[in-house]
Amino acid sequence: MAASQTSPALPATLRLWAARARMDAMFVVRSPRIAVTWLVTDLMVAVVGVAVVALVAARFGGIGTWSGYHVLFLLAYSALCGGVVDVLFSFNVSMISRRIGRGQLDHALLQPHPMWRVLLTEGFSPCSSAAGLVSALVLMAWAGPGVDVPVGWMLVNLAASVTVGLSYQFIWGSIAFWAPMGAEEVNSRTGSVIWLRAYPLDAAGRGLRVLLLTALPTGLLAWFPARALLGLSSPWTLWATPAAAGVFAALAALVFRKGLRHYARTGSRRYSDRGHRR
Amino acid sequence: MSTLNPLRYRAFASMALRGPLQENPFFVLQYGFAIVETLLLLALWRAAYGGHRVVGGLTLPQVLTYTLMAHVLSAQLRPDTEFAGDMWEGRVAVRFLRPVSVFGQYVAETLGRWLFRVVLFAAPVLALATVLGVDPRPRGSVPAFVVSLGCSIVLGFAVDLCIAALMIWFEHDYWSVQMLSNAVVAFASGFLVPLALLPFGVGRVLEWLPFASMVSAPLRIYVGAGGDPWPLVARQAAWAVVAWPVAAGLWRMLRQRMVLYGG
Numbered sequence: 001m002a003a004s005q006t007s008p009a010l011p012a013t014l015r016l017w018a019a020r021a022r023m024d025a026m027f028v029v030r031s032p033r034i035a036v037t038w039l040v041t042d043l044m045v046a047v048v049g050v051a052v053v054a055l056v057a058a059r060f061g062g063i064g065t066w067s068g069y070h071v072l073f074l075l076a077y078s079a080l081c082g083g084v085v086d087v088l089f090s091f092n093v094s095m096i097s098r099r100i101g102r103g104q105l106d107h108a109l110l111q112p113h114p115m116w117r118v119l120l121t122e123g124f125s126p127c128s129s130a131a132g133l134v135s136a137l138v139l140m141a142w143a144g145p146g147v148d149v150p151v152g153w154m155l156v157n158l159a160a161s162v163t164v165g166l167s168y169q170f171i172w173g174s175i176a177f178w179a180p181m182g183a184e185e186v187n188s189r190t191g192s193v194i195w196l197r198a199y200p201l202d203a204a205g206r207g208l209r210v211l212l213l214t215a216l217p218t219g220l221l222a223w224f225p226a227r228a229l230l231g232l233s234s235p236w237t238l239w240a241t242p243a244a245a246g247v248f249a250a251l252a253a254l255v256f257r258k259g260l261r262h263y264a265r266t267g268s269r270r271y272s273d274r275g276h277r278r
Numbered sequence: 279m280s281t282l283n284p285l286r287y288r289a290f291a292s293m294a295l296r297g298p299l300q301e302n303p304f305f306v307l308q309y310g311f312a313i314v315e316t317l318l319l320l321a322l323w324r325a326a327y328g329g330h331r332v333v334g335g336l337t338l339p340q341v342l343t344y345t346l347m348a349h350v351l352s353a354q355l356r357p358d359t360e361f362a363g364d365m366w367e368g369r370v371a372v373r374f375l376r377p378v379s380v381f382g383q384y385v386a387e388t389l390g391r392w393l394f395r396v397v398l399f400a401a402p403v404l405a406l407a408t409v410l411g412v413d414p415r416p417r418g419s420v421p422a423f424v425v426s427l428g429c430s431i432v433l434g435f436a437v438d439l440c441i442a443a444l445m446i447w448f449e450h451d452y453w454s455v456q457m458l459s460n461a462v463v464a465f466a467s468g469f470l471v472p473l474a475l476l477p478f479g480v481g482r483v484l485e486w487l488p489f490a491s492m493v494s495a496p497l498r499i500y501v502g503a504g505g506d507p508w509p510l511v512a513r514q515a516a517w518a519v520v521a522w523p524v525a526a527g528l529w530r531m532l533r534q535r536m537v538l539y540g541g
Contacts, residue, residue: 034449034451037448037451037454038451038454041454041455041457041458044458044461044462045457045458045461048461048462048464048465049461051465052465052470052471053322055471055475055476055477055480056322056326056471056475057326058477058478059326059333059334059475059476059477060326060327060328060330060333063322063325063326064325064326064328175304179304182303182304183304185304186304186307189304189305189307189308189311190307190311192308192311192315193311193314193315195315196314196315196318199318199319199321199322200322200325201318201321202321202325203321203322203324203325204317204318204321205317205321208314208317208318208321211314212314212318216311216314
């Protein structure tokens with residue numbers, strides 16, 4: 001155990017990812033009916049998630065100042081953001097309040113790895129949760145020829161968007177440390193806003209835009225970085241989402257650590273194995 | 279008293295109404311986020327319409343009213359009992375021990391919870407409507423809308439029972455069935471996008487499905503779109519008459535396969 005804790009971070013993380021990938025592949029092979037059901041469901045949910053804006057854009061020939069290809073890129077970026085979270089942070093890592101509220105954080109604390117590595121790797125499911133990511137890549141391939149986007153900046157902003165979304169969920173989810181029963185499903189509520197990330201916010205009122213770029217950072221998950229990448233806003237905005245990600249991540253780490261210290265004193269009497277996709 | 283006597287179920291409605299008050303304050307968050315979603319959709323339509331006056335037979339004021347009322351009446355247009363969730367958690371076992379209809383209990387509790395949504399969401403949104411630049415007043419026949427809403431509620435509960443029964447068929451894969459049904463119903467019913475505004479003739483096909491009779495039909499009558507409302511109401515009534523025997527038959531057929539884990 002001590003050797004694992006002091007082993008170099010990257011190889012240990014990669015080994016855990018590989019192990020998770022193998023387990024996920026084994027699940028798909030062992031339970032093909034369930035796996036196919038999940039994949040089809042995730043695919044249809046991902047499609048419906050972007051269909052609203054896509055169909056409106058198709059009917060109206062764009063939305064406001066967004067042309068058809070711009071809207072397609074926005075939807076692809078939005079779907080990529082969700083797809084990456086699904087593949088890397090499933091098994092309720094992105095719904096951390098459930099793990100905390102159900103006393104399942106002990107699973108992570110018992111492992112001979114630092115908490116950050118456990119949370120980074122435990123949700124990795126590249127087979128059973130790939131439907132959203134695959135559909136996002138198809139959308140991006142469709143949108144790609146019609147837009148001119150710097151790929152490097154796109155990857156940076158995408159990583160930033162994922163960080164913002166995850167941090168937002170962790171900030172709210174940490175409430176479950178103090179109210180495990182009441183806040184167990186708080187991430188289900190807060191996550192509902194993330195569904196709205198595919199909507200262009202140009203016509204939203206100033207107050208709503210400010211809200212959706214700060215306290216409820218839905219705008220940072222797709223709309224704001226997509227505008228920056230498409231050149232629809234000033235060049236400095238390419239830095240804005242990564243900077244916001246730094247702020248959100250720091251805040252999430254602060255709140256989560258505070259909650260974890262509280263949890264170390266109180267523990268949890270609500271252990272339930274429910275939630276690991278039983 | 280007969281199990282069909284609604285008075286037998288008022289205690290369930292009362293308990294459901296008081297339940298959230300005894301739990302935790304976070305349930306209020308969902309109403310806040312629902313308001314945000316409503317505002318976003320209104321903004322989307324304003325941006326999309328731009329300089330267009332009429333699209334698909336709908337003006338921008340009609341679409342804004344449609345969107346606002348879809349969210350105000352969301353609980354009634356898409357009834358969501360806790361039947362499927364209770365099956366997943368095994369709590370439904372207790373329901374069978376009571377001398378009343380199992381699904382009747384869920385319907386009564388859903389009706390009780392509606393009052394929360396009216397107070398915490400519907401009323402504030404309607405009060406803010408004019409500030410948001412939306413006219414919430416009906417433009418169509420009010421009697422037809424009331425009848426249509428009633429048919430929609432009846433049909434919605436039948437669809438909910440079908441979905442709960444399908445969960446058994448899918449061997450209790452609750453999340454998949456729930457997510458899929460929510461997504462399909464939200465899209466195919468016209469809740470998110472009025473069916474008349476869907477391109478490629480998709481809306482004209484979806485209008486014949488029962489989901490459109492749940493949401494699109496009453497809202498079209500409300501905003502005065504689509505001409506004579508009574509053929510729409512007749513279609514809704516026909517779906518309601520068909521849906522309940524199908525739902526009851528599915529439930530009778532599948533409940534013997536129910537396996538409960540937990541409770």
